[in-house]
Amino acid sequence: xxxxxxxxxxLTLAVRNLSRQRVRAGLAALGIVIGVFAVVTLGLLGxxxxxxxxxxxxxxxxxxxxxxxxxxxxxxLETRDLAAIQRSADGRGTVVPLKVTxxxxxxxxxxxxxxxxxxxxxxxxFGEGDGSVPAYHRxxxxxxxxxxxxxxxxxGSTVRVEGNEYRVVAxxxxxxxxxxxxxxxxxxxxxxxxxxxxxxxxxxxxxxAADARAVADEVExxxxxxxxRVSVFSLRSVVDQISEFFGLLNGFLLAIAGVxxxxxxVSIFNVMLMTVSERRGEIGVLRAVGIHRSQVLRVLLVxxxxxxxxxxxxxxxxxxxxxxxxxxxTDLPLWAVLQPGNVVVPLGAFAxxxxxxxxxxxxxxxxAAWEPPVEALRG
Amino acid sequence: xTPNQKREAESTQLRLEGVTKRYESGGGSVxxxxxxxxxxxxxxxxxxxxxxxSGKSTMLNVLGLLDEPTSGSxxxxxxxxxxxxxxxxxxxxxxxxxxxxxxxxxxxxxxxxENVRLPTAFLPGxxxxxxxxLLERVGLGDRLSHTPDELSGGQxxxxxxxxxxxxxxxxxxxxxxxxxxxxGTGTRILDEIRGISDGGVGVVAVTHDDLVTEYxxxTxxxxxxxxxxx
Numbered sequence: 001x002x003x004x005x006x007x008x009x010x011l012t013l014a015v016r017n018l019s020r021q022r023v024r025a026g027l028a029a030l031g032i033v034i035g036v037f038a039v040v041t042l043g044l045l046g047x048x049x050x051x052x053x054x055x056x057x058x059x060x061x062x063x064x065x066x067x068x069x070x071x072x073x074x075x076x077l078e079t080r081d082l083a084a085i086q087r088s089a090d091g092r093g094t095v096v097p098l099k100v101t102x103x104x105x106x107x108x109x110x111x112x113x114x115x116x117x118x119x120x121x122x123x124x125x126f127g128e129g130d131g132s133v134p135a136y137h138r139x140x141x142x143x144x145x146x147x148x149x150x151x152x153x154x155x156g157s158t159v160r161v162e163g164n165e166y167r168v169v170a171x172x173x174x175x176x177x178x179x180x181x182x183x184x185x186x187x188x189x190x191x192x193x194x195x196x197x198x199x200x201x202x203x204x205x206x207x208x209a210a211d212a213r214a215v216a217d218e219v220e221x222x223x224x225x226x227x228x229r230v231s232v233f234s235l236r237s238v239v240d241q242i243s244e245f246f247g248l249l250n251g252f253l254l255a256i257a258g259v260x261x262x263x264x265x266v267s268i269f270n271v272m273l274m275t276v277s278e279r280r281g282e283i284g285v286l287r288a289v290g291i292h293r294s295q296v297l298r299v300l301l302v303x304x305x306x307x308x309x310x311x312x313x314x315x316x317x318x319x320x321x322x323x324x325x326x327x328x329x330t331d332l333p334l335w336a337v338l339q340p341g342n343v344v345v346p347l348g349a350f351a352x353x354x355x356x357x358x359x360x361x362x363x364x365x366x367x368a369a370w371e372p373p374v375e376a377l378r379g
Numbered sequence: 380x381t382p383n384q385k386r387e388a389e390s391t392q393l394r395l396e397g398v399t400k401r402y403e404s405g406g407g408s409v410x411x412x413x414x415x416x417x418x419x420x421x422x423x424x425x426x427x428x429x430x431x432x433s434g435k436s437t438m439l440n441v442l443g444l445l446d447e448p449t450s451g452s453x454x455x456x457x458x459x460x461x462x463x464x465x466x467x468x469x470x471x472x473x474x475x476x477x478x479x480x481x482x483x484x485x486x487x488x489x490x491x492x493e494n495v496r497l498p499t500a501f502l503p504g505x506x507x508x509x510x511x512x513l514l515e516r517v518g519l520g521d522r523l524s525h526t527p528d529e530l531s532g533g534q535x536x537x538x539x540x541x542x543x544x545x546x547x548x549x550x551x552x553x554x555x556x557x558x559x560x561x562x563g564t565g566t567r568i569l570d571e572i573r574g575i576s577d578g579g580v581g582v583v584a585v586t587h588d589d590l591v592t593e594y595x596x597x598t599x600x601x602x603x604x605x606x607x608x609x
């Protein structure tokens with residue numbers, strides 16, 4: 001104790017003073033705990049939700065789907081349309097032409113109605129799955145998870161689609177993110193298996209959201225110049241709106257949490273005011289025996305800050321723990337909570353808690369330290 | 380200046396010259412001190428007596444650089460203190476003046492040793508050793524780490540005396556030092572004070588306790604803010 005005293009006399013005096021009114025100090029710190037806890041939980045939850053949602057929607061925002069415009073009366077895209085789309089997407093993403101129809105699928109004595117997609121490049125569209133989805137599709141059928149479950153299909157099973165028999169070469173994984181296609185209830189065949197030559201849709205998987213926008217714009221200008229040949233569908237603006245909504249939600253939640261910190265500030269102010277008015281005489285003695293005003297001020301500010309440091313630390317730890325527990329108990333993915341960028345939230349809330357306590361202590365400390373010692377000693 | 384006067388001037392620790400202190404209160408002004416001349420020498424114990432409201436406390440506050448006179452001058456070891464900033468006055472108090480109060484004014488959260496070295500708390504170096512020596516000198520060697528609530532009134536006043544001495548002051552200012560003590564304990568404190576002045580410290584004790592005047596070299600009577608002599 002000797003050495004801390006010598007180096008930080010203000011700290012020692014402040015700790016002694018706080019320990020004298022433990023309940024009061026505890027309650028004042030509790031205000032900060034609650035405020036910081038609220039900021040941390042709401043801030044972290046908001047961030048994690050927004051991250052998780054962006055991740056779910058990310059793929060969606062990167063997709064551009066081009067189909068024949070209703071006004072054109074065409075059912076399929078022409079070869080030159082396809083070429084134009086290819087040129088637009090050059091260097092910006094993968095172009096996957098797609099044939100779409102519906103059909104009856106039978107296997108193992110069961111039957112169901114499914115989407116039938118025709119494409120040569122299933123991996124670009126549906127992902128790798130467990131690694132069995134081939135990059136290029138030349139023969140056999142790839143079956144969506146729902147269809148596979150309904151008809152008890154495995155790799156190697158035989159399935160009958162619209163009268164033709166195919167061997168199941170791969171199963172699509174169950175889709176967790178939102179997608180304009182419905183792979184779960186689909187069967188994917190090589191495009192040659194379709195009688196019609198044209199493609200009913202072209203899906204462009206852009207490399208980024210910006211690329212998706214550029215591709216959509218360029219396809220519009222190349223193909224829809226004179227007349228509406230194609231309709232270009234992109235969910236970019238929806239994704240943008242959703243992100244904006246999460247931004248607003250976060251701000252709103254933090255504002256609510258901020259209010260509780262303001263209340264905590266008032267309570268620190270009140271406690272410090274009580275403390276200094278009770279200790280008027282003592283502070284007068286300090287001044288009489290040669291302790292400077294600035295040194296008295298320092299002792300009192302350290303006292304207020306300590307309330308913030310303890311309250312802030314407890315609040316930040318509890319808040320982080322609460323969000324982690326929430327994530328493990330709900331659908332909120334833990335990775336979205338444990339992002340390195342999220343460290344800012346508890347650290348920032350802690351710093352804010354300390355600042356709030358310091359601000360709350362400022363006026364009472366100033367008033368006490370600057371009071372003429374004669375008056376303080378008089379009582 | 381005769382050699383005698385010169386010697387006296389050199390040994391003067393604290394001097395008031397023509398000090399007047401007025402308080403403005405509710406429309407009128409109250410004169411607490413009127414043209415007071417006063418000096419305390421090294422090794423001298425002076426009692427300031429007078430009825431309550433006579434200005435004793437004001438005089439002690441002015442002597443202790445806690446309050447500024449309305450007019451007149453205060454000299455600490457021959458240097459006028461009129462132009463000092465609040466911070467310089469604080470330093471001057473710490474370096475040259477020791478205070479003892481009627482109700483002791485110890486910090487309840489600190490032990491005896493910590494209370495004694497309080498004036499040095501923000502200075503470099505550790506005054507713990509000196510604080511311990513001083514407490515032993517006033518007979519509290521076995522109470523070093525007791526807090527004030529574990530000490531009797533007399534013991535508290537001795538801790539306060541040790542605190543007043545920790546910076547080796549030129550002057551000790553005591554405000555009713557025996558006011559809250561029984562006669563036996565008061566005598567003990569006054570013996571200590573006598574001993575302190577024998578070490579060269581000038582002592583001014585404000586009191587209306589006749590016991591105190593038995594221990595002093597000189598008594599100054601203050602009536603309605605005017606020095607009435609012995």
